[in-house]
Amino acid sequence: ELKVEQNPLFLSMQEGKNYTIYCNYSTTSDRLYWYRQDPGKSLESLFVLLSNGAVKQEGRLMASLDTKARLSTLHITAAVHDLSATYFCAVGSGGSNYKLTFGKGTLLTVNP
Amino acid sequence: GAGVSQTPSNKVTEKGKYVELRCDPISGHTALYWYRQSLGQGPEFLIYFQGTGAADDSGLPNDRFFAVRPEGSVSTLKIQRTERGDSAVYLCASSFSGGGGYGYTFGSGTRLTVV
Numbered sequence: 757e758l759k760v761e762q763n764p765l766f767l768s769m770q771e772g773k774n775y776t777i778y779c780n781y782s783t784t785s786d787r788l789y790w791y792r793q794d795p796g797k798s799l800e801s802l803f804v805l806l807s808n809g810a811v812k813q814e815g816r817l818m819a820s821l822d823t824k825a826r827l828s829t830l831h832i833t834a835a836v837h838d839l840s841a842t843y844f845c846a847v848g849s850g851g852s853n854y855k856l857t858f859g860k861g862t863l864l865t866v867n868p
Numbered sequence: 869g870a871g872v873s874q875t876p877s878n879k880v881t882e883k884g885k886y887v888e889l890r891c892d893p894i895s896g897h898t899a900l901y902w903y904r905q906s907l908g909q910g911p912e913f914l915i916y917f918q919g920t921g922a923a924d925d926s927g928l929p930n931d932r933f934f935a936v937r938p939e940g941s942v943s944t945l946k947i948q949r950t951e952r953g954d955s956a957v958y959l960c961a962s963s964f965s966g967g968g969g970y971g972y973t974f975g976s977g978t979r980l981t982v983v
Contacts, residue, residue: 760910787969789971789972791974797976798959798974798975798976798977799911799959799974801971801972801973801974804969804970804971806969844910844911846910846911850916850924852965854899854901854916854923854924854963855913855916855924855927856901856903856911856913856972857913858910858911858912859910860908860909860910861908861909861910
């Protein structure tokens with residue numbers, strides 16, 4: 757059974773600082789997704805990582821995938837308050853990787 | 869449509885009642901998924917449709933839960949004899965194909981509360 761572990765689960769940081777969220781998973785997969793969720797809202801797709809070594813960047817967020825280590829990271833650079841949200845990683849599995857298994861999420865709070 | 873539409877956005881029902889939750893996926897997306905998100909948790913897979921057929925319903929918790937997609941577009945998740953433990957946000961997602969290579973688009977969800 758695929759298990760996805762995110763850490764930390766809670767992250768409080770100051771504006772302007774850098775930090776990394778880690779996503780470990782237990783079985784082989786080359787499909788890794790990052791989502792953002794604001795309170796009471798649905799999931800907003802941030803990154804789709806489809807191969808080993810994939811790196812994608814959007815604004816202050818950068819995601820990478822190491823399929824050999826079964827690890828993805830979401831790096832936050834110079835955080836701003838607007839980044840406060842819950843971030844989920846999800847790993848694809850199943851015959852065509854259609855099934856997503858989510859981590860528990862990381863609640864990020866960026867303080868002024 | 870422009871996005872995945874779910875109705876109703878909120879549903880309060882009494883224990884033991886029957887409910888139907890509707891999902892209207894993005895036009896042209898052949899794959900449709902239902903997930904359930906409990907408070908403070910990540911979404912959990914329920915069922916995957918490719919076209920009209922349920923390709924994987926292994927996430928449905930028991931036989932009180934059933935989903936259909938008769939014309940390969942709109943899907944309905946049906947819950948019989950609801951229990952308080954069914955309270956959660958039910959999310960629908962769609963994708964261009966079953967492999968998620970282009971990502972998944974999620975709807976805003978239906979918040980189900982069983983009292």
